[in-house]
Amino acid sequence: MFDLTGQVALVTGSSRGIGLAAATALGRQGATVVLNGRDGQALQQTAAALCEQGIKARALPFDIADIPQATAAVDQLLADVGKIDIFYSNAGIQHREPLLSVALADFERVLFANLTSQWALGRHIAGHMVKQNYGRIVFTGSVTAFLGRPGITAYTAAKSALHGLVRQWSAELAESGITINAIAPGYIKTELTRKLWDDAEFTSWLYDRVPQKRWGEPEDIASALVFLAAKESGFVTGQVLTVDGGMTACM
Secondary structure: OOOOOOOEEEEOOOOOHHHHHHHHHHHHOOOEEEEOOOOHHHHHHHHHHHHHOOOOEEEOOOOOOOHHHHHHHHHHHHHHHOOOOEEEEOOOOOOOOOOOOOOHHHHHHHHHHHHHHHHHHHHHHHHHHHHHOOEEEEEEOOHHHOOOOOOOHHHHHHHHHHHHHHHHHHHHHHHHOEEEEEEEEOOEOOHHHHHHHOOHHHHHHHHHHOOOOOOEOHHHHHHHHHHHHOHHHOOOOOEEEEEOOOHHHOO
C-alpha cells in the first residue's frame, strides 16, 4: 500500500475506463482526485459516486484538445487547491482507417489530441511542479509504439512520439524533483477498444498472442499508476512501463 494522503491528483479522461479506474485507485490511497472529461454533468455524477465511497473527488470539465480552455481550468484548480502533485495524462482518441485512405485532417486531429495537447498541458503543469520541487507526471502510452497494427497509423505515431517525450522530459526535469513516466497498456477492455473485444475472431487472435490469455482490465493499469505516483518511486523516471499480460515479451 502506498500512502498518497494530502496529495492532489489530476486525471484526464477519467469519466470512465482506465481514467476512472486510475482515479479510484489513487483516491483509495488517500489522494484528492480531480476528475476530467468533456461532459460536465456526467463528471459531477462520477465524482459524487466516488465521494460516496469515501474518496475525496471533484470534477474539472474541459477538453484537453482545447489548450487555452485546459490551461485556464488548471490555473483555476491551482488557485482553489494550491498544488497538483500527480498528473495522469490519460485522455485520448482513436481513428481506425487504412493508411492509404486516411485523410490528412484525421491524422493531424489524432496526433494533436494524443500528443500535442498532452505536451502543452503537461508542460503547463510541470511549470507549477517545478516551483514546489515535487511532482509525478504519467502519460498513457501504448504497446502499438512497439508493435505496429494496420489501421491506426496516427495513433501509433502519436504514442511512439509520446514515449520519446517521456525520456526527453525526464532528462530536463529530473533535478526539479519531478518524475516523468508512461504506462503502455496492452489490449484493455474500454470503450475505445469495444469494437475489438466484441469481435470473437480478434479475441481469439489476442489470446494466441498474450501469455495470460485474457484481455486486460482498467484496474491493471490503475495498479501500475499508483506505484508511479507514489513517493516510493522517486528514482524511477524516463521509463515506459508495459502492462500487457506478457504480449510484447513473447514472439
